[in-house]
Amino acid sequence: MKHDLSISFCNVPCENPFFLSSSCVAGNYDMCSRALEAGWGGIVFKTIGFYQANEVSPRFDTLAHGGVPFGGFRNLEQISDHPLEENLDVLHRLKQAYPQKVLVASIMGETEDEWTKLAKLSEQAGVDLLECNFSCPQMTVKSMGSDVGQSEELVETYCRAVRKGTKLPILAKMTPNIGNMEPVAIAAIRGGADGIAAINTIKSITRLDVAHFNAYPDVDGQSSVSGYSGKAVRPIALRFVNDLARHPQLQNVPISGIGGIETWRDALEFILLGASNVQVTTAVMEYGYRIIDDMLDGLSEYMEEKEISQLSGLVGRALPHIVPSNALRRDYRVLPTFDHAACVGCGRCFLSCRDGAHQAIAWEKGPRKPHLLEEKCVGCHLCTLVCPTQAISPGKRVAKT
Numbered sequence: 001m002k003h004d005l006s007i008s009f010c011n012v013p014c015e016n017p018f019f020l021s022s023s024c025v026a027g028n029y030d031m032c033s034r035a036l037e038a039g040w041g042g043i044v045f046k047t048i049g050f051y052q053a054n055e056v057s058p059r060f061d062t063l064a065h066g067g068v069p070f071g072g073f074r075n076l077e078q079i080s081d082h083p084l085e086e087n088l089d090v091l092h093r094l095k096q097a098y099p100q101k102v103l104v105a106s107i108m109g110e111t112e113d114e115w116t117k118l119a120k121l122s123e124q125a126g127v128d129l130l131e132c133n134f135s136c137p138q139m140t141v142k143s144m145g146s147d148v149g150q151s152e153e154l155v156e157t158y159c160r161a162v163r164k165g166t167k168l169p170i171l172a173k174m175t176p177n178i179g180n181m182e183p184v185a186i187a188a189i190r191g192g193a194d195g196i197a198a199i200n201t202i203k204s205i206t207r208l209d210v211a212h213f214n215a216y217p218d219v220d221g222q223s224s225v226s227g228y229s230g231k232a233v234r235p236i237a238l239r240f241v242n243d244l245a246r247h248p249q250l251q252n253v254p255i256s257g258i259g260g261i262e263t264w265r266d267a268l269e270f271i272l273l274g275a276s277n278v279q280v281t282t283a284v285m286e287y288g289y290r291i292i293d294d295m296l297d298g299l300s301e302y303m304e305e306k307e308i309s310q311l312s313g314l315v316g317r318a319l320p321h322i323v324p325s326n327a328l329r330r331d332y333r334v335l336p337t338f339d340h341a342a343c344v345g346c347g348r349c350f351l352s353c354r355d356g357a358h359q360a361i362a363w364e365k366g367p368r369k370p371h372l373l374e375e376k377c378v379g380c381h382l383c384t385l386v387c388p389t390q391a392i393s394p395g396k397r398v399a400k401t
């Protein structure tokens with residue numbers, strides 16, 4: 001039996017916290033319908049606006065890592081390339097067909113008037129929430145996208161314009177192409193937003209075609225800087241969510257966590273850092289809507305194991321453990337221990353310690369086994385991380401002298 005994964009987000013009841021994020025995975029009626037039937041709790045529909053995108057071909061690139069094709073993913077897509085009327089009609093039909101699911105309209109205007117009108121039209125279409133896209137890094141129009149999301153003034157002004165057009169809860173979707181996200185998020189709340197969604201994609205160049213001196217994807221011999229997503233961005237997204245969740249001026253502001261979520265565990269990490277909703281695109285592009293099965297099962301088993309009955313009880317649970325670096329204890333070392341039975345004698349711990357750390361591992365040539373030189377070991381644990389057979393683990397804690 002599945003645990004109850006319901007949670008309230010911006011005062012909207014959600015049957016589970018897993019939403020598709022605004023992108024090509026949520027771009028038409030049929031796709032959204034299949035995703036909702038598969039078990040997703042809600043959908044942030046592909047960003048709509050008066051502007052209709054004209055896209056390039058090809059428009060994606062990936063950075064493979066360790067046999068995983070989508071280590072990181074780059075896209076050159078802008079907002080929807082369908083007419084606004086068509087998108088509004090899809091939103092309307094989706095809400096009628098799935099009244100229990102949460103439908104979010106992602107909107108992007110070019111002027112205050114456009115933002116207000118888009119808010120009004122989306123509310124009329126019947127959506128539950130609005131998400132303001134202040135963060136697409138590859139818009140061809142300068143007055144739209146992540147340049148807007150870097151300006152506190154514009155974000156506040158446009159949130160105010162959206163608030164003028166709707167009574168629905170408003171999310172501001174943040175750009176990570178900025179040092180600190182909190183001032184922009186605070187400006188969004190000042191302007192009338194109710195919650196924050198983070199992150200959109202990170203400006204990037206993934207790979208170069210060195211034979212032709214161009215970057216991928218190759219668009220008639222040229223390429224462009226554009227948004228990076230997928231598992232490679234998760235640590236950056238987690239950092240931003242952590243920063244938002246702990247800021248004194250953002251207490252009790254609901255956060256939707258986005259960036260590199262593939263599994264229930266990835267999603268849980270965002271929840272533990274303060275998100276009460278999570279969104280996914282790249283993993284769905286790679287594996288399909290069915291990844292929701294693992295997310296629902298995994299999270300529900302975890303809650304059962306931890307004897308936590310309400311998902312809200314997990315939100316922000318890791319925050320007290322993340323402290324400024326100057327607050328961390330620095331008065332001891334944890335020495336690694338070696339399980340010689342599990343060791344395959346590859347020597348990687350020895351090499352990494354010798355060339356990348358503190359020359360604290362001695363190598364026995366005959367039996368090909370590592371031995372710790374305790375006095376030289378600083379307890380950095382590089383050896384535990386490079387060991388391919390988990391034969392090295394944290395051992396005794398010794399006080400620094």
Ligand SMILES: Cc1cc2nc3c(=O)[nH]c(=O)nc-3n(C[C@H](O)[C@H](O)[C@H](O)COP(=O)(O)O)c2cc1C
Pocket residue numbers: 021022023024046047073075077078079080106133136173199200201228229230231233258259260261279280281282283
């Ligand atoms: C192909 C593609 C299209 C996207 N289109 C949009 C969009 O229209 N609006 C938006 O707010 N974000 C858009 N995004 C960003 C995603 O919603 C999401 O914020 C980002 O990809 C990080 O999540 P992920 O790692 O799960 O993909 C797009 C991302 C991709 C990969």
